[in-house]
Amino acid sequence: MGRAMSDASDLVADRAAVVAALTAAVGAGDDILLVAHVNPDGDSLGSALALGLALRTLGGRPRVSFDAEPFAVPRTLRFLAGQELLVDPVAITARPSLVLCLDAASRSRLGRLAGIIAGSRVVIVDHHASNTRFGDLNLVDSEAASTSAMVVDLIDALGVALDADLAAAIYTGLVTDTGSFRFAATTPAVHRLAARLLATGIRHDLISRALWDTHRFGYLKLLGEVLGRARLEPEHDLVWTWCTQVDLRAVGLDYDEIEGFIDTLRTASEAEVALICKQDGDVWKVSVRSKGSVDVGALCAGLGGGGHRLAAGFVTRAELVELMDTVRAALVRAPRLADPAAGALTGPDAAAGRTSAPIQGRAGRGPAVSVR
Numbered sequence: 001m002g003r004a005m006s007d008a009s010d011l012v013a014d015r016a017a018v019v020a021a022l023t024a025a026v027g028a029g030d031d032i033l034l035v036a037h038v039n040p041d042g043d044s045l046g047s048a049l050a051l052g053l054a055l056r057t058l059g060g061r062p063r064v065s066f067d068a069e070p071f072a073v074p075r076t077l078r079f080l081a082g083q084e085l086l087v088d089p090v091a092i093t094a095r096p097s098l099v100l101c102l103d104a105a106s107r108s109r110l111g112r113l114a115g116i117i118a119g120s121r122v123v124i125v126d127h128h129a130s131n132t133r134f135g136d137l138n139l140v141d142s143e144a145a146s147t148s149a150m151v152v153d154l155i156d157a158l159g160v161a162l163d164a165d166l167a168a169a170i171y172t173g174l175v176t177d178t179g180s181f182r183f184a185a186t187t188p189a190v191h192r193l194a195a196r197l198l199a200t201g202i203r204h205d206l207i208s209r210a211l212w213d214t215h216r217f218g219y220l221k222l223l224g225e226v227l228g229r230a231r232l233e234p235e236h237d238l239v240w241t242w243c244t245q246v247d248l249r250a251v252g253l254d255y256d257e258i259e260g261f262i263d264t265l266r267t268a269s270e271a272e273v274a275l276i277c278k279q280d281g282d283v284w285k286v287s288v289r290s291k292g293s294v295d296v297g298a299l300c301a302g303l304g305g306g307g308h309r310l311a312a313g314f315v316t317r318a319e320l321v322e323l324m325d326t327v328r329a330a331l332v333r334a335p336r337l338a339d340p341a342a343g344a345l346t347g348p349d350a351a352a353g354r355t356s357a358p359i360q361g362r363a364g365r366g367p368a369v370s371v372r
């Protein structure tokens with residue numbers, strides 16, 4: 001999958017402009033604020049911390065911030081190096097000279113930070129196709145597997161050697177956004193980057209365990225309950241469930257700990273789209289996943305949210321029943337994408353639009369893969 005030549009040269013120019021802005025800010029001893037999106041995931045925070053550590057190596061004055069209530073690094077990401085760079089948004093009193101927003105597709109994804117950085121010079125580094133280019137400088141590569149993969153190029157251009165701390169943060173972003181190299185964004189370049197990161201000596205086994213394979217017992221109890229109440233709606237090609245604040249309190253879990261619930265829900269073979277409504281304060285945060293034929297990024301954008309084609313979300317103050325009625329109506333209207341790779345095991349065959357993998361038709365449902 002190549003990109004158009006003009007897009008490629010724009011990217012090179014945008015990258016050079018970002019590197020020049022960073023180099024100038026380090027040279028001038030300016031405050032540099034690296035901002036991850038609200039309730040940051042591994043890609044956003046990993047990218048911000050990696051770049052922060054690199055800028056500190058160069059003698060710069062980087063700080064890293066994000067909006068979360070309360071301000072705390074998600075449990076799964078506390079192993080990342082550079083946490084001493086973190087600053088609570090309420091402690092940012094002077095307007096930073098230079099702000100870099102990492103993995104945030106729009107100003108609204110910055111939460112409270114959006115107001116704090118108003119008037120600063122803002123640089124965007126992101127891989128969301130839906131990015132609104134709200135910065136003074138916008139480095140946006142929708143073909144990058146993760147924002148952290150873009151950050152590696154910046155770190156290389158800045159001339160900072162990739163050590164294990166940097167590599168672990170970048171790897172965290174890479175495995176988060178490729179679903180451990182399972183999603184379609186996993187290209188040969190992704191594996192080459194992973195090889196380079198592993199060569200620094202990072203313990204990828206421990207990173208994976210921290211990210212995905214470590215849960216409190218309450219997590220298992222709640223996952224059982226939330227999956228137990230899941231609804232399958234074949235007429236909408238949908239599987240969905242919900243989790244309330246009362247549910248979280250009952251088992252003593254934090255909101256950010258149930259991020260992975262959707263990954264189990266979306267494995268239901270009977271539904272193209274999976275959705276979970278998670279109550280947070282007085283809003284429902286809705287995460288939506290598609291297997292390929294429904295553009296849930298567009299669907300969520302239509303509901304005031306956004307994201308990627310296959311993974312997106314939105315936030316609403318509506319009641320659960322009302323919000324699900326809205327979703328069903330949007331699903332009925334949502335255009336179905338021709339996805340030649342849907343059901344592919346080894347990638348699409350250009351001639352047939354299929355793969356060499358065994359494909360078995362399901363009545364009325366299009367091609368499906370028979371896995372033995």
Ligand SMILES: [Mn+2]
Pocket residue numbers: 043044103127146147177
């Ligand atoms: Mn990302």
